[in-house]
Amino acid sequence: MISQGRRIDLRSEVVTRPTAEMWRAMQAADIGWPQRGEDQNVNELEKRAAEMTGMEAGLFVFTASLANLLAMMISTVRGDQVILEADAHQVWIEGWNLAYVCGVYPRLIVSETGAMPLAEVEAILTEWRGPARPRTSFIALESPHNDHGGTIVPLEYVESLSELAHRNGCHLHMDGARIHNAAVATGLAIRTFTQPLDTVTVSLNKGLSAPLGALLCGSVKNIEEARMRGLKWLGASGMHRGGFFAAAGLYALDNMVERLADDQRRARLIADSIRDIPGIEVNHPQTNQVRVSTAPSGRPAAEVVDALAERGVLVLLRQPNVFKMMTHCEIDDAAAESAIAATKHVLSPAAVAT
Template identity: 30%
Template structure:
């Protein structure tokens, strides 16, 4: 009953036909790609897209699909770029383009949010060319807190949407794929093939529903803390550049003469853990379990460096 209640709530929230609970966000994305495509076809995504970079090569392994990667801005692509990269359907030498995948907010783009007007332009391009339209909305909850759009706006724009329950919402696990019925009719079978069918999982679904009802709007606190960390980092002697902060992700670069490993180890000694993205980029994420006490400790460390 808890799983059914969660699925019904999310479907209603987004104004879409149905929803299905999955153990992970990678699986919801991979299921959506499998549903929208046939082997040998191609999807369009930004070069930083999670579906391409961080899902174990699942696009090719699970669906036999290739990716046309676009050099976007902070993980976001435009309608003009999408149209430019659609392969002519009658040119049999190239893969048939069948799907466009967006990510909002963007992970490697530092939590950047799409301008919804651009999403609607991409939707029209997809309609004009008969393409599916999927959103990796693992952090869509964050975008909805800082923009004027509603979940139903997104539900009307996309064919399928993946949303995560275990990031900012603080649930122990789980993601949900929500979409139009003609696509969701296939979702349960694909979930089974991918090993995502779970029994006795009501406790986890209930936690996800609780997160939506009680933790969603408090994401504004995560965003505020990220902004405060951005200010402190900009004043730190070892930091060269901090990318714009819109939600709960900060990406920054150290100065060329700063020792990245030493910087990370100094933070670890204070029980502060951040990620290295390579090429001199470092990443911080604020979230439900990052408390005000932790935040003040981090700020004090940065200010006293």
């Protein structure tokens, strides 16, 4: 059992709490009225986000899902066709936004890592039936890709997709909620990944441990349109007292990015330590996510999730035969070792037999 009754929560980075220093930054924040452009922390955060991504402007919103929705709202009209990777967060978690809010028709492309085959993208963009040719206005990427285990879409691929999208009049968006993990893993600046894009979403609480918030970055025209849509259509841009949360976001950008390398190191440690257990398949983490498939053994992943929970280790059930572990700032080396020990016990042949 986990020593001293310590619960180890590996379900997601969103379970983390702000650090003591982050709380102090929030308490010390001199807040203004964000909706009128009078909050210095919000203004500075949006400016920092634009500089970080190499975009002209940024918009601070409540969640990454809202940022993704606004990106789609400013680039589509009802009835448009949009292209998304089949396992994307925008499909499985945000699908209501596609169908009900935007009224668009999604064309889904299956991939192994989040990089949709370019030939399939081009086929959708150019196909037609008689006089009817659907208008495709929006293509979205997700990187790192959550459902594929934190895989990073290669820069060369993003550049090629950008050329294809723009040649066909499409807006290219990236759900880069965890893009800081991609930057740390590759050693590339975030703006290197985002320069080929029209808009990008960046989360402040996935990995960076801020209590709330995400940023949508793009051109001044796109961001001002998103600001208007958020306010007039969704009632979602008036984040009163948002300066408290912006102060936390600024602290996170200054102090919580470089340490992501520790999360990634611990994810690799966990994956490498359990990889040889019979009956499972484990990814080779590129970022902070360990993806475990129980398909080789036929054992339902839910059984493993429940057994681990009984031993004080919480992991995330993703599919009938897949669970995930995500390292974060509250998982230290001791917690990682405890999670490894618990997983080895639960998946040992003796435990499975009982």
